């Protein structure tokens with residue numbers, strides 16, 4: 138049993154309680170539900186740096202990363218640094234995030250925002266739209282092929298971009314769907330939390346060019362990004378390397394400057 142099983146079991150209970158508290162028909166009335174979204178995939182395709190910078194207070198692999206810095210400072214710092222998108226972890230139990238974080242990020246910055254969540258129910262897709270996300274994450278390891286198809290279709294119908302995350306070839310094979318914009322290869326092994334960039338390199342040739350290729354997790358130097366670009370990657374999701382510092386925005390700025 139890996140951590141995803143634990144997280145998704147928790148999510149099932151969480152989502153069922155949320156549906157009782159705020160049904161989907163009420164989410165559809167939230168002001169941000171009508172917001173015009175921005176495409177993260179397009180922003181990455183037209184970028185020379187491709188950085189998606191993540192707000193991440195803690196994680197199952199590292200426990201506390203940074204619970205001192207304030208979210209508005211972090212996300213504004215990321216935007217000013219030249220990040221092409223910001224990822225906001227909204228899970229509270231395992232990552233210390235919240236939907237309020239998403240709302241605050243939406244009010245603070247104007248670059249596309251990815252809601253980083255463990256989506257196991259269409260309700261969470263409506264919720265993402267209602268709280269101001271521009272893009273959602275779907276994790277192939279958490280969903281059946283039919284769910285991936287239905288969930289990505291729903292997201293696109295709500296004008297949300299879809300980043301579909303895979304860890305191996307088997308997951309990739311069920312992920313090449315028409316409503317998916319970006320395929321993210323996660324370098325973190327969720328059984329032992331070890332990160333290995335070779336996972337991105339190995340899977341790159343199997344991902345058709347219609348998808349924006351994103352490498353996720355464990356990226357801590359610009360040389361890795363330069364190398365991953367030669368494998369066709371246009372997006373790079375970085376959390377801990379920025380968040381573990383006192384000033385994540387400034388760290389991201391120095392990092393991105395070296396990529397230009």
Ligand SMILES: O=C(O)c1ccccc1NCC(=O)[C@H](O)[C@H](O)COP(=O)(O)O
Pocket residue numbers: 140141191193196197198199323325327330353354355356374375376377378
């Ligand atoms: O980060 C974890 O420990 C983790 C554990 C279990 C499931 C997901 C996890 N992380 C989510 C992510 O996808 C990362 O936060 C993201 O790729 C950034 O990774 P990093 O740059 O290594 O912080």
